[in-house]
Amino acid sequence: MALFQVAFIVFASVPFGVYTIYDLITIVTNAEVAAQRRLIGTIAALLYYEQFASPFYIFCCVSKRFRKQLIYVLFKIHVNWMQKVWNRVNHNRIAPNLEMTSVDDIGGTRIVSKDSCVAL
Template structure:
């Protein structure tokens, strides 16, 4: 099982096969869109393929170190009893790279917001114009109403007795 995990599962199934397939397909689609699409649709399709290409580059950058570390971990087989210092370093690096791999899912949103103005405008429109207004209306329902003050008549009337 250790040989399968270290030589097939992490290098091929988890690491290089998905990276190779996504990189190859995104490059082919990027090249295809740049060459064959009419001028009217070209701008939107170029933007979409640019987003896909950036997404694949981020995927490769964030996945490759974790894959290499997992292969190294199974090949070297460091245990706490053999070398405690090396085992601690390996666990620390593994935790950091595991976090980096999980960033793979969140970082695309922020990269798209920074890199593409149209995506940035859409996110701004949805978050500020729609969600923020709805939240503001929900939170302040009825709290900002102005009611007139009731003015009390302070002059004594004939039926009231004045006590000195």
């Protein structure tokens, strides 16, 4: 696992270092070439910053114990806590129970409304 992590760090760091050295040495006067170099620099920087997140993903892929602990923390602890918070918030609401009134001019019938509230 440590060997894989070191290999990934080298793989992620080398393109950014090469791009930085190349960028310092050369001068660009063409706008299209400058745009291409910025794209290459952005991709190299993305790979460089990926090395800081890679230990988490490597541990998730390699270690069964780490995966079990991650699932336990995410679903058993945090989801249960959020359900408790949501249940506390939703208990003190009142939902209106409205019956609509309308007067039918054609048939002459009238429906009377009653407004009431029901606690959830």
